[in-house]
Amino acid sequence: MDKTQGVKLTPVAPSEVSKEWLADQGMTQALLYYWDHIEAYPYHAPSPREIEMEQLFEAYWFGETVAVHFYRLDHGWQVIWCTETGTEECLDERQFIQRMDDFGKTLCIRNYLEADEDGQFHVVYTRPLKLEANLGSSKGGE
Template sequence: MKTYKHLEVREIAAEIPELKKRAAQYPYMIAHMYSDIQCGENVHDEINWDELVELRAFDEKGELHIYEQNGGLKAVEITETEDCKEDTVVKYYPVRKAVCASAKRCVLAVKEYLEDDEDGQAVVVYTRPFGLEAKAE
């Protein structure tokens, strides 16, 4: 499993009851299913686990990333360490209204984690969502 300077990565058992329980611990979620996309705060009950392709449940400090692989689900839980502040870049992206569960326009907040490459240049080694905000029009 890949390791990062400012992130702890743990593989999680991919049984659906355990994944549902872990996902419920995070306030925000983006879920891609064969027939739908759910994005928003507290949309956990809208997930069709039989059709799930990929799910990211997240908050400011971590993420549960579930994805389909070889006909089954795989899952990793990623938490950031305390010393990551200086090695991150924060970006914001608008979310299409048709996808967002909120009636207001949503903005997805994303962190990019930086590490030095072999030449000492900063490169993005991992990107993850950390917030979802409803904005007034």
């Protein structure tokens, strides 16, 4: 599909994404966006076959160097598999996740950058990198 600086994006059939496939790719974490709530899994994420897909509108399963992104279109699900090809032009960020039942989760995201003709860098793709559970603090402290 697309290969930008540092990342390769490949379409995948939704039926190919099983718990075994996710584990083989190193994807053990997930963010599931339902119509009425968000679920975050820093460990032992369920597979698409184990969740209510009809209530879901977007989801990410991810690991340190890979991610799979499900998103809903009018005609069904689109699934993109992201594999990292290098980190030389990346910017990582940490974002605190609010409104979770167990406060204290931090989402690390990776932005892949590309220079334009003037040498200005801009973000060409963003994906979840790591979901951290900050145990021991209900307010996200150190």
